[in-house]
């Protein structure tokens with residue numbers, strides 16, 4: 509589905525982190541968003557639908573030319589309207605423009621099947637997999653490479 513026209517996606521500053529904490533709690537029922545926000549190239553995107561925050565995506569530099577999308581989600585009421593796809597596209601575009609060569613993220617396919625389906629449909633490929641006892645699920649690492657700028 510194409511994202512709604514009244515959807516706005518923007519980067520927020522470190523000072524606006526409480527907004528992400530609130531979204532994270534309503535999506536994951538969890539108070540911790542990521543272990544630390546003290547990361548190189550920290551990027552925090554929020555999606556607003558008709559002015560209401562409905563989703564977020566947080567990522568940072570993993571290696572000099574590899575960007576890691578650490579966590580994201582969309583509130584239950586706003587799902588299946590293309591918002592996660594729009595957040596992914598917004599992050600991919602910013603990351604590619606910043607000169608990164610690769611975009612990676614981890615997901616748990618049995619726990620959160622939507623993200624695995626979205627990733628495969630968006631040209632990501634699995635580059636690593638292993639059982640994670642803490643989450644009682646397999647952890648899949650997905651990656652997508654950007655073509656060199658001069659191609």
Ligand SMILES: CC(C)(COP(=O)(O)OP(=O)(O)OC[C@H]1O[C@@H](n2cnc3c(N)ncnc32)[C@H](O)[C@@H]1OP(=O)(O)O)[C@@H](O)C(=O)NCCC(=O)NCCS
Pocket residue numbers: 509535580581582583586587588589590591592593594614615616619620621622623625626629
């Ligand atoms: C996974 C999640 C982010 C998807 O958000 P969303 O805004 O509903 O996703 P979109 O509407 O952008 O979906 C885009 C495509 O992904 C796939 N998809 C998304 N959710 C799906 C689901 N529950 N089941 C099957 N396919 C799904 C579909 O192909 C969908 O396209 P379609 O609706 O045209 O069929 C959301 O369900 C969520 O926050 N889940 C809980 C947290 C989570 O899983 N976070 C990601 C952890 S890595």
